[in-house]
Amino acid sequence: MSDQIVAIATPPGESALSAIRLSGDDCISLVQSLTTSSIGEHQKAKRVLLKDPISGVLLDDVVVICYRESSSYTGEEMVEIFCHGGNITVHNVFNSLVKAGARPAPPGEFSKRAVLNGKIDIIQAESIEQIVKARSSKEAELSLQTLKGSLSKVLSSILLQLEEILVEMDARLSFPNDVYEEDSLVFLRVKTLQSEIQSLINASSYSSIINKGFSVVLMGKTNVGKSTLFNVLVGFERTVVSPYPSTTHDYVSEIVSWEGYPITIFDTAGVITINPSPLDEIFNNRMESLYDSAFMLLYVIDAMDCSQEDLKMISSNKRPNMVIVVNKTDLSKEDPKWLSNLPDDSRIVKVSAINKTGIDPLVTSIIDGIKKVIGQEPDYYVNQRQSSILVNINNVLDRITCSSEPFMDMAVEDIKEAIFIMKEELNVSHSKELLNDIFSHFCIGK
Ligand SMILES: Nc1nc2c(ncn2[C@@H]2O[C@H](COP(=O)(O)OP(=O)(O)OP(=O)(O)O)[C@@H](O)[C@H]2O)c(=O)[nH]1
Ligand SMILES: [Mg+2]
Structure with missing residues (x-):
């Protein structure tokens, strides 16, 4: 009842x-x-x-x-x-x-009942919550794949392989006189399985990046057109633009979604290195921490006015995810001479923020930067809870694979422990406390 x-x-x-x-x-x-x-x-x-x-x-x-x-x-x-x-x-x-x-x-009661009645497993139930709370279409897309069972399938296959290994190990202990392949081959199977588990753990860092989003920070001297470019990128007049230097104080951010990736773009106060006032120093310091934590820096320069200061700032902030944006190209017909002074591996995009030209290549370059860092997209969303359980399982299996001379009787116990964790905490069987903990984060009516 x-x-x-x-x-x-x-x-x-x-x-x-x-x-x-x-x-x-x-x-x-x-x-x-x-x-x-x-x-x-x-x-x-x-x-x-x-x-x-x-x-x-x-x-x-x-x-x-x-x-x-x-x-x-x-x-x-x-x-x-x-x-x-x-x-x-x-x-x-x-x-x-x-x-x-x-x-x-209470929150999550409907999904909890769905799990208890075998309509979905815990992994699928968690993916429903992720769909509801998704902050980007990529996150929703991956969570939907998980709801369709992509992650449950991989986990079931890992569990099955663990159970097969256990049977194999048990047989060797129970019937030592039978003829078997070398023990090392069984231990090798454990090692192979660990790399499968590791790829799920790696998928979880992808999931967490997708969840947090990517910060793209505009940097450059005052008046180079950062705010004009920012407004073009976010699609509306979010921040003030003026011909007067130091128009933007502090920073301003907006979230955009390109190709489904959640991206937060930051417009910042222009860098003032020559005779900064105490207030300039405060803003400079505040911007520093933003540059440091940025996923990608867009260093903006004025096509008509690049100085040694720019080159210095580019080299001191150099990182793989940096794009040098040459703005105001509408004012100069020819390439600025100093372009050749930039480091050879610099990624350079030329734009005119005021005329909105060169924006598509800039967006492409940002998306390419994201794709390069996140690598191969997994077929599922692995959340923090699932990932830490998988790390636990791999640690248990390390006792076998990191030992120079593993003993079969001890290995059996480790495999049993790994199976227990998989069944108890990830899917197949579930304790009441675990269910209560998971479903308490759900929305009412879910
Ligand atoms: N010709 C031309 N002018 C531009 C372009 N982009 C910006 N400007 C002008 O340059 C001036 C400064 O633009 P902002 O966008 O306020 O520059 P900023 O880098 O944000 O300046 P601060 O906030 O002071 O650091 C404004 O007069 C803009 O109209 C461009 O592509 N071409
Ligand atoms: Mg500005």
């Missing part, structure tokens, strides 16, 4: 529609007690009037969809009610459902 739970599944505030979800035995009858129209047909949308079960007051004109256990999200009887949005009506409907006997669901 599962009790009936109810939650408002859409965020609060004014909106055309709000959704309420119910799950649990006989929850269709519970909703039926609020309407005189007959509901209950599986997966058929039905428009009905809902009334409070006690006072009989009209609550709302809603659309109801009922689901039978076999094809519902939770694996239990479910109802979804689409009512008018806003702050009042949806709460009235929700309160009446509670009065009729449903219990308000």
Whole structure:
């Protein structure tokens, strides 16, 4: 028997529609007690009037969809009610459902039930949360792959291989007189498996980069056109542009999404190295830490006015992810002479921010920089929790593969421990505490 739970599944505030979800035995009858129209047909949308079960007051004109256990999200009887949005009506409907006997669901309760009823595994449940919280389309795309089972499949295959290795090791201990290949070959299989696990751990750093996003910082002397370029890149007049030096103080940032990558672009105060005032020093220092933590630096120079100072700053901030942006090319017909003084491996893009020319090659160069660093895109999203468990498993397996002379009886125990961690913490079986911990981070109604 599962009790009936109810939650408002859409965020609060004014909106055309709000959704309420119910799950649990006989929850269709519970909703039926609020309407005189007959509901209950599986997966058929039905428009009905809902009334409070006690006072009989009209609550709302809603659309109801009922689901039978076999094809519902939770694996239990479910109802979804689409009512008018806003702050009042949806709460009235929700309160009446509670009065009729449903219990308000804590965060993640629906997904927890889906896992307990075998509709999805924990990895898939976590990917649903990642889809909901995704900050870029890349993150959502990867999480969707994980929901479709890409990561669960790889983990199941690793578990299967561990179990096969265990059988093999057990046989050698139980029947020592049988003829086997050398023991070292079994230990080699463990090593191969570890590199598979390692590639999942590597995928987690990809996932975390995709989650955090990439910071692209504009740097350069005052008046070279950083803010003009910033406004072009972010697509609107976000920051003030003027012909007066030091227009931008401090920094300004905006998030853009190019090819699905979340990118935060920073416009900064121009660097003042000659006779800086105490205030200039404060801004210079503040910008320094931004340059240091940047994923990519766009060093902007004025095509008509490049000095030794620029060359000095380029070489002192040099890093693989640096693009030298020559701006105001509309003012000079020929390439500035000092271009040849830049280091040979400099990536140079010529633009005119004011005329919006050369912007596409600059964007391409930023995206290429991102792709180069993140390398091969995995097929799944591996979150921090999953990654630390995988690191744990690899540490356990290291006891076998890092030992100069591993003993078979001790190796069996290590493999058993690795299997236990995989089953307990990653997927196959699950403790109640683990479920509670994971699902407490979920949204209400998920
Ligand atoms: N001709 C031309 N002028 C430009 C271009 N980009 C910017 N400018 C002009 O250069 C001046 C300075 O531009 P900003 O974008 O404020 O320069 P900045 O680097 O942000 O300056 P600070 O905030 O003072 O450091 C303004 O008058 C802009 O109109 C360009 O591509 N061509
Ligand atoms: Mg500026």
